Amino acid sequence: MNKLYLVIPCYNEEEVLSETAKRLKAKMNALIAAERISPASRIVFVDDGSQDGTWTMIEKLHASDPLFAGIHLARNRGHQNALLAGLMQVKEHADAVISLDADLQDDIDAIDEFVARHDEGFDIVYGVRRVREKDSRFKRTTAQSFYKLMRLMGAELVYNHADYRLMSRRALDGLAEFGETNLFLRGIVPLIGYPSTAVEYERNERFAGESKYPLRKMLSFALEGITSFSIKPIRMITTLGFLIFAVSLVMLGYFLSVHFAGRTVPGWTTIAISVWAIGGLQLLGIGVIGEYIGKTYLETKARPKFIVERMIGVSDHREFSREHADSKRA
Template sequence: MREIDPDLSVVVPMYDEEEVLPIFFERMRPLLDGLGVSYEVLVVDDGSRDATASMLLAAAVDWPELRLVRLLRNSGHQAALSAGFRRARGNHLVTIDADLQDPPEVIAELLAAVRTSEVDVVYGVRSDRSSDSWGKRTTARMYYRLMCRLVGKDIPFDAGDFRLVSRRVVDAVNALPEDGRVFRLVIPWLGFPSTEVKYVRAERAAGTTKYNLSKMFRLAFDSVTAFSAAPLRLATWLGLLGGVLSALFVVGALVVKLAGNSVPGWTSTVLAVSVIGAIQLLCLGLLGEYVARLFQSSQKRPQFLVGYDSLEDQGHKALEEETVSS
């Protein structure tokens, strides 16, 4: 017989988080037990190389609401979130990172907001990011301003992946055919009624960040290419600019030639070739990124592969025990 679905699913993507897990257990379980709702903590282990998976399995022995879904390989933060959306059973779903920079205590406020406001999405918005480094705050500010300009003003400013969504939002996201989705853009794009809960971002509880600068730039580039054709238009404008500069250069060269002041040289030639060549390469690179996305989409490869789900493992064990007893 199938178990009743929980009221709340807390999806937590993890990658090499063994250092923060004891603190995570200490803070998360008492909080969720005190909410007065049935819940599951669905941890998506994104191919960790340390003891993260074994520590989670050991904790699940005494914490039945803890569920481990392990991906076969490291697929990335957004892919881990997609796996959580696919596997979660709750009527409401909260996504939160394991580093505890987004305080789990705010989950109670998210639940209260969705009940009082009758909305489908509650965004956790960082009102104070002083715990982050100057570089992190600066790049984050640039990212959200760029997204608001390219995608639209519906994107909550300074809202990461800490949010609560209803089951119909989960179903709508899972029904989308696209791979490589960026959740902080996809969910606002869907247009469900939403509200915000502000909180102060804390320092990382333990360990080191796994989201380095290159991954941040990759997220920004994926966000732009997945939701906007602006880079293609940029390529067009750069091509037009290159054409205008070339025309001006030709006119100037003819004027100098007719005046009899032309001196053989290489500076102007090198300058012209460098400028036009750089613009052409940039345009080709932007076009190549879009062609690559189309190619990846045509392959229809799965964004992630689940290697283990503790809930299914428990179900198999229960079925075996029932068969033996009968």
């Protein structure tokens, strides 16, 4: 039987953690009882520098049942980095890992199908939403536009897939080879290339707490994805520059012909519009190019994507902390 680990990034999730732990425990125990997964399987909560009592609750869950484990990051690093931290810390202990959000909007009954597809030999199993009827019209429209835009930009995204997926140990080893600082896992995972499939599921309403992805973060996430996986925006600016240059040559010929024909009329409106249009395009171009330069700057620094401060119950060792590691080295 395969050891299955669930990795759940958490940021200020004390409102949902008790119910989430209860539901996941029932699901994992059912799979263990059916001999679908090993009794050594784990539920791993990754605390992304929460400001509430999330880590305290994780410690209590682990103390009450070794099925639960925890990883505490030294500071808040964002959802993608927290998820990567969990995946990288457990990959040596698990045969397969499923990532999902703490609010359990992703249907955990799909886990059974995930395990079945892994047993058939698939290294990556994507959870794909069947419909988006429960989303608002605005969110549904923007989400669909995002996937279409990303494909237009050249990124290989799985349509209607977020971060609910199963990955084998081999796939996780492949993921570890990607060293970029600007993380967009939805775009990176399809690049691994091992056999993959998809499982459809229905997404539920959040049963407690508030969404950690307001519109501002969603827009930032979309920008991160576009600029991390495509240089087409820069090429679009280059194309636009050529078009404007060509138009300027045509207009130059027009203005010269009008001048020599003696039909020149002072036109402040034309000048004002031209100045504003060209100025806006220049600022836009500088902004897009600056975004890429900024990402290059961050990549060259090669700073760690996360720092694990403490782990409990992830492996056979009872507990790990930086203080304990420092004392051993001393």
